[in-house]
Amino acid sequence: MVMTRRAWLRAVAGLALMPVSALLASCGGQQTTPTSTTPVSAATASMTTRVAAVTPSSTTTPANVATPSSRATPASTAKPAGQQASTIKARIALTASDAALLIAIDKGMFRDVGISVDLVTATLDPGQAISLLGAQQLDIVGGGLSGALVNGVKQGVPLKITVTETVITANFGGYHVIGVPKSLSDSGQIRSVEDLRGKTVALVTSGGGDVLEMKKVLEQHHLTLKDVQVQTLRAPDVPAALQNAAVAAGFLIEPYVTIALKQLKAATALVPGQDIAQASGIGLPLNVLTFGPRLLNDRPLAVAFLVAYLRGVAWYFERVGNDAGKQEIAAVLKQYTPLKDDQLYAQMTWPPIARDGRFATSFLDEYQALWRDLGQIQAMIPASDLVDFSYLDEAARQV
Known part of the structure; x- marks a missing residue:
């Protein structure tokens, strides 16, 4: 069902008054495991419990703690000495598709550009997530594409897809x-x-x-x-x-x-x-990062975020081609996602991360046609109203 402007604004207003911590409690940080008369493997059982908060091991610096880094950072993205890190609230699903983002957190790449990432892992439907993004209770939403984005943009809310995490590739395999x-x-x-x-x-x-x-x-x-x-x-x-x-x-x-x-x-x-x-179709976007008003109106901060993200992408591709490197990636994912099974990491097809973070915007027309046919949006809008790769292009020049 398509939201009217009044209903959308009412939803945004209600969510804006709710602290994120309260939202986490109300939405439920966990989901119950479905009842089944057939035994399910330990791997399946472990994956049916949602993570309510990210808790890295004691050997990993949490994402929201700013610590000194020995790595050099370009002057255009580094925070001046002594200046407090900018905290960005990002809602992601904590899956292998988020590998580049989680790598950038774990390896201090966000810290290097003066950003502290606060991961919000509540279970939200697309409408809730977009409402929180529009109300600036979240800065970034990651996940699959949804008609809620179109409905939000049509209501005049500043929202843009700025990078894609995963796309269908020529060597898609069994993903x-x-x-x-x-x-x-x-x-x-x-x-x-x-x-x-x-x-x-x-x-x-x-x-x-x-x-x-x-x-x-x-x-x-x-x-x-x-x-x-x-x-x-x-x-x-x-x-x-x-x-x-x-x-x-x-x-x-x-x-x-x-x-x-x-x-x-x-x-x-x-x-x-x-x-x-x-x-x-090769290149179809599967998971994207959508920026809300705060980042779209703070270009240096948005670009700095994407600089760190692209470094995470590069780190991923430096390692995903060999077994030892995959183990390094798996070690990061095990810190942040519910997937802890080494055997699964050894057997699975690895996520098709988009190396340059881009996709053909014509695919957005295909998504919109689907949402229109399903009654999730009333009419299609130009793809240019939904995506802006200029932040990504600027970041790519700094990586």
């Missing part, structure tokens, strides 16, 4: 997979995408990248989203749903691809990741 219960596959009940007509399919968002990818895959097989029964599940719950054959198919995102297909052996890949990539 996303459409899986079917092994029992249905082995019995021959589900052999092709056409066999999903009229059956229940689990997606993890109401209008994110998984929905657009599924839409495009279905279209290749002369089906639409209306030809299947969509059930929205949290990503950690999809492997159990497949194991129990509670759904005919489920959209899996790593590490749940590995959990469902390799650890539980509960599902088979009906549509492999590479086929999803070809159907969806």
Whole structure:
């Protein structure tokens, strides 16, 4: 449903009066593990508990503590000696897709440019997150794309996508997979995408990248989203749903691809990741960082943030190509995300981080067409109203 201006402003006003700490409590820092009659692996169980706060180990400097750094920092982004760090409140989902951001926090790259990052990890739906962003209770929101962004911008709220974290790449591999219960596959009940007509399919968002990818895959097989029964599940719950054959198919995102297909052996890949990539289009943005009014109106601070972020991206690509380097990345992710299983890190497909942080803005038209068809927005707006890569371009010149 599309918010009216009055309703949107009322939501923003109410959230603006609520301290972030209170919001964390009201939204719930944790989600309960779904009841299942079938045992689920320890890896799955550990991933179904949300993190209410980031607590690095004693050997890692917390993100919000400013400490001296021996690394040189460009004068254009460094804080003058003795000046207090600028605190930025960022709401992210704490997944492997956030690897570059978490690396930049853990390795002191934000500290080097005079920024302290306060991670807010409450469970928020896109509308809540965008409302908090517009009310300046948050400075950055990370995650999948949502029609809430369009509705906020249409109400005149300064919001811009400034960088993409992950995109579909030519070597996408098995990062996303459409899986079917092994029992249905082995019995021959589900052999092709056409066999999903009229059956229940689990997606993890109401209008994110998984929905657009599924839409495009279905279209290749002369089906639409209306030809299947969509059930929205949290990503950690999809492997159990497949194991129990509670759904005919489920959209899996790593590490749940590995959990469902390799650890539980509960599902088979009906549509492999590479086929999803070809159907969806190379370069499709999956997770983005959206800046709110504070950063958009403080260009030096916004650029400094992106300088540190791009250094995190570079650190990731220096290591993701070999096993020893992946272990270094995993050590960071284990500090901040619920994923602690070394075996999963060894088996999973690593996130397709966008090396330059950019994507073709034409993909925003495809997202908007989806949201319009789903009734989540009333009309499309120019992609230029939703994205601004000028901050990223300026940051790239300083890295």
